Amino acid sequence: MSNRDPLVNNIADLVSDSSFDEESLSFLEDSEDQDLSLKNDTFSSKSAHSDGTVISDHLRRRSSDANTTEKPFQNRVKEPEPFGTVSHGTIANKEMKSPAFQPIRSHENIVTPMPAQNSMRMHSMEPQETDSISKTHNKTPGSLSVSRWRRIGRIGLGPPKRAEYTLSSDVKIPSEIKPINHNIEDDYENDVEMKSSENSTSSPFALPSQASNFPPNTQATSVPNAYDVPMRSEVNPANFEESLFVKPRLKELASDNSSTMKAPSIPLQENHYVHQQQRLHGPPPKMNSLVDQSQNHGVPKFLQDVATVANLPFIKLGIVGKGGSSTVFRIYSPENGRLYALKEVSFLQADFSTVQGYKNEIALLRKLSGNDRIVKLYAAEANNSIGQLNMVMEYGETDLAKLLNKYANKPINLNFIRMYWEQMLQAVQIVHEQNIVHSDLKPANFLLVEGSLKLIDFGIAKAIGNDTTNIHRDSHVGTINYMAPEALTDMNANTDLGVKLVKLGRPSDVWSLGCILYQMVYGRAPFAHLKMIQAIAAIPDDRHQIQFPEIAVPPTANHEASHNSHPHGVVVGPDLMDVMKRCLQRDQKKRLTIPELLMHPFLNPVPSFPSQSPQRNSFSSPDSNTSSKLTTAMSASQLSMIIERSIELSKRKSLPKEIIDNMAYDCISNLQKMPR
Numbered sequence: 029m030s031n032r033d034p035l036v037n038n039i040a041d042l043v044s045d046s047s048f049d050e051e052s053l054s055f056l057e058d059s060e061d062q063d064l065s066l067k068n069d070t071f072s073s074k075s076a077h078s079d080g081t082v083i084s085d086h087l088r089r090r091s092s093d094a095n096t097t098e099k100p101f102q103n104r105v106k107e108p109e110p111f112g113t114v115s116h117g118t119i120a121n122k123e124m125k126s127p128a129f130q131p132i133r134s135h136e137n138i139v140t141p142m143p144a145q146n147s148m149r150m151h152s153m154e155p156q157e158t159d160s161i162s163k164t165h166n167k168t169p170g171s172l173s174v175s176r177w178r179r180i181g182r183i184g185l186g187p188p189k190r191a192e193y194t195l196s197s198d199v200k201i202p203s204e205i206k207p208i209n210h211n212i213e214d215d216y217e218n219d220v221e222m223k224s225s226e227n228s229t230s231s232p233f234a235l236p237s238q239a240s241n242f243p244p245n246t247q248a249t250s251v252p253n254a255y256d257v258p259m260r261s262e263v264n265p266a267n268f269e270e271s272l273f274v275k276p277r278l279k280e281l282a283s284d285n286s287s288t289m290k291a292p293s294i295p296l297q298e299n300h301y302v303h304q305q306q307r308l309h310g311p312p313p314k315m316n317s318l319v320d321q322s323q324n325h326g327v328p329k330f331l332q333d334v335a336t337v338a339n340l341p342f343i344k345l346g347i348v349g350k351g352g353s354s355t356v357f358r359i360y361s362p363e364n365g366r367l368y369a370l371k372e373v374s375f376l377q378a379d380f381s382t383v384q385g386y387k388n389e390i391a392l393l394r395k396l397s398g399n400d401r402i403v404k405l406y407a408a409e410a411n412n413s414i415g416q417l418n419m420v421m422e423y424g425e426t427d428l429a430k431l432l433n434k435y436a437n438k439p440i441n442l443n444f445i446r447m448y449w450e451q452m453l454q455a456v457q458i459v460h461e462q463n464i465v466h467s468d469l470k471p472a473n474f475l476l477v478e479g480s481l482k483l484i485d486f487g488i489a490k491a492i493g494n495d496t497t498n499i500h501r502d503s504h505v506g507t508i509n510y511m512a513p514e515a516l517t518d519m520n521a522n523t524d525l526g527v528k529l530v531k532l533g534r535p536s537d538v539w540s541l542g543c544i545l546y547q548m549v550y551g552r553a554p555f556a557h558l559k560m561i562q563a564i565a566a567i568p569d570d571r572h573q574i575q576f577p578e579i580a581v582p583p584t585a586n587h588e589a590s591h592n593s594h595p596h597g598v599v600v601g602p603d604l605m606d607v608m609k610r611c612l613q614r615d616q617k618k619r620l621t622i623p624e625l626l627m628h629p630f631l632n633p634v635p636s637f638p639s640q641s642p643q644r645n646s647f648s649s650p651d652s653n654t655s656s657k658l659t660t661a662m663s664a665s666q667l668s669m670i671i672e673r674s675i676e677l678s679k680r681k682s683l684p685k686e687i688i689d690n691m692a693y694d695c696i697s698n699l700q701k702m703p704r
């Protein structure tokens with residue numbers, strides 16, 4: 029470590045110093061230019077004086093002032109016996125400190141004699157009589173009280189009995205308790221295909237009696253739990269720590285007799301975890317084989333699946349994706365029973381500008397992560413000892429690349445395309461509003477979170493740190509397929525200069541989006557059928573015409589039938605065709621802008637426009653000079669749809685107010701004319 033750049037060595041400061049705040053992003057606001065010139069050190073020179081932070085002040089205080097600040101689970105449980113030497117910075121035997129692993133002690137709060145009629149309704153999770161345990165307490169000097177408890181499950185990875193979670197038997201569990209959704213991707217597919225719940229394949233891990241009730245597209249978040257933490261949508265990323273680690277409110281649980289009371293869901297989570305682990309790693313190993321001394325410096329295998337970020341313990345459930353320098357895991361918090369994603373980025377090999385890129389990327393992610401179209405970042409920290417940056421983010425069930433692959437051989441669905449196209453545009457617009465050109469947009473950058481597309485990164489680290497090697501470092505081979513002609517021309521033209529200059533503007537992102545849209549329609553990006561070297565030559569070359577067939581046929585479908593009569597062929601339509609063509613213009617200036625694309629008829633379909641304005645009625649026109657194009661021939665539902673759309677557009681300010689007012693005016697006046 030010592031011979032590395034001091035800045036790299038000190039990357040921990042990047043995430044632990046409070047002096048890095050939104051001011052550090054001022055460089056993004058400085059530029060009002062339409063285009064940004066990204067030079068190797070452009071961003072770094074502007075922000076090198078700032079130290080970065082991506083964790084809350086609270087976390088920072090915690091790490092920097094350990095003597096005066098209470099550690100997360102300090103004093104809650106007795107320190108566990110060590111499982112072994114833990115040498116990894118991010119792997120620690122912290123799980124025993126979790127409140128979830130803590131035997132309930134405050135018996136005064138919740139212990140009552142077990143009633144004859146048990147109020148638990150846990151279906152197959154109904155505890156057996158053998159699960160009852162009794163504890164004797166000296167409540168007050170000279171008096172004894174006996175409490176009976178039930179084991180309702182074991183959580184975590186600790187040896188048996190260390191991680192028991194107990195529940196007083198008089199705590200009611202609502203009958204609508206639901207298992208967590210284990211097979212999220214399957215459920216997502218079911219949702220997309222609009223299959224009825226009866227037809228959908230239930231998760232192999234779901235409890236039989238409850239699986240059919242489980243709503244699609246919900247994850248661990250929907251499980252009621254004892255911690256009474258906010259649902260994920262209510263979690264404020266800035267207060268991740270507070271949101272995630274709320275102490276169990278067992279006192280309230282015990283004293284609240286209402287039928288709507290939340291119930292601990294630990295047995296279900298445990299069940300989920302055990303099954304997940306078995307699916308990933310096979311049946312559980314015997315205890316004596318858990319410690320493999322030959323590898324990982326004696327770290328027990330079960331601890332290798334535990335990660336600690338910002339002192340918060342998580343269980344790794346498996347790898348969900350890999351980037352050039354990153355690995356993304358699905359992780360589970362025993363604290364609140366929710367799933368998150370952990371992105372581990374190695375910065376051991378990183379140079380100065382790449383580190384600055386990460387720093388800017390994280391700062392921007394933090395700044396924008398409250399936005400619906402940007403993935404939420406909950407916590408981040410750097411581990412200098414192993415040269416690794418850890419980021420805890422919201423978990424997405426899949427990304428657009430995987431989704432498109434899955435559906436590549438099926439006939440296209442125009443509504444699906446329209447919906448995701450709009451969401452992609454909204455996401456990129458947010459980035460552009462920060463004066464950032466992403467420059468590396470591709471389907472894998474869009475994550476699906478509960479069916480909604482969100483942008484995972486802003487491309488800064490790559491654009492700055494390694495602008496010429498994108499092609500090689502990306503695991504999703506073929507990102508060249510989405511690169512704008514100007515990016516390739518610049519790359520080719522400047523190789524002799526010591527400093528690489530990549531001159532990209534917002535239109536470059538529009539090209540990339542056009543390629544993604546093209547792939548959604550035709551099953552592959554416009555140049556995906558070419559070898560990389562051919563694509564590098566063809567993309568900027570005007571002579572290479574991009575084909576836009578009027579009928580979209582899945583690329584691997586049987587091509588014996590002509591396109592026009594192909595059973596899986598779908599007519600592309602003039603609006604969609606127009607969008608693709610206007611994005612895939614080699615001349616940047618001819619490409620539509622994102623606001624124009626959001627206003628395009630493809631996203632705002634209005635049935636045939638008559639030339640005449642409708643009669644004005646009692647409604648006064650906001651601007652009588654702006655002629656209305658709507659007709660009474662439209663159905664009430666079409667008109668209502670347009671009204672809804674206008675309100676949405678008005679909120680987003682993506683259309684001039686005058687147009688929105690007129691659209692709404694016309695719809696309402698036509699609706700008024702309709703017979704009731």
Ligand SMILES: Nc1ncnc2c1ncn2[C@@H]1O[C@H](COP(=O)(O)OP(=O)(O)OP(=O)(O)O)[C@@H](O)[C@H]1O
Pocket residue numbers: 348349350351352353354355356369371403421422423424425426427472473475484485490501502503504
């Ligand atoms: N929050 C998340 N939830 C679920 N999966 C994710 C999440 N973030 C990333 N992934 C998955 O991991 C893959 C790689 O993500 P990553 O952000 O590292 O990609 P990348 O930008 O290509 O990497 P790099 O920046 O190192 O080149 C994504 O394509 C996606 O499939």
